[in-house]
Amino acid sequence: MITVSGNISDSSGGPLPQANVYFSDRNGNILPSHQGTASNNQGQFEFEGNGAYITASYVGYQKETKPIKRSLDFVLTSNNELKEVEVIGEKPKSIIPVKNNNNLIVAGMVGILLVSASFLFLYKK
Numbered sequence: 001m002i003t004v005s006g007n008i009s010d011s012s013g014g015p016l017p018q019a020n021v022y023f024s025d026r027n028g029n030i031l032p033s034h035q036g037t038a039s040n041n042q043g044q045f046e047f048e049g050n051g052a053y054i055t056a057s058y059v060g061y062q063k064e065t066k067p068i069k070r071s072l073d074f075v076l077t078s079n080n081e082l083k084e085v086e087v088i089g090e091k092p093k094s095i096i097p098v099k100n101n102n103n104l105i106v107a108g109m110v111g112i113l114l115v116s117a118s119f120l121f122l123y124k125k
Contacts, residue, residue: 007039010077019076020038023036023050051094053066
């Protein structure tokens with residue numbers, strides 16, 4: 001096993017926090033052992049494992065693979081492939097009422113009926 005440490009930054013010298021760093025093959029593919037870590041908020045990392053190469057990657061940047069050394073610094077360049085990220089969230093249209101009547105619980109969810117300790121699942125097409 002070897003302990004590897006270093007820094008990951010962008011082309012302007014700014015740290016890349018939470019960048020992935022892992023032992024890989026020469027093409028940057030993660031090894032089956034899945035040995036790796038993420039950089040801290042200052043772009044620094046340290047971990048141990050076995051391998052001949054180490055790869056650093058970050059969303060929106062080109063990954064970089066280097067032969068293994070005890071101390072490695074990575075400078076990742078933007079790949080300009082990530083043009084836009086759109087996140088859409090929706091508020092539920094209605095709240096499902098729940099009624100409790102002794103041993104019978106009927107949730108307003110169509111298709112599920114719970115009776116006593118027995119569960120009967122109905123599927124509505």
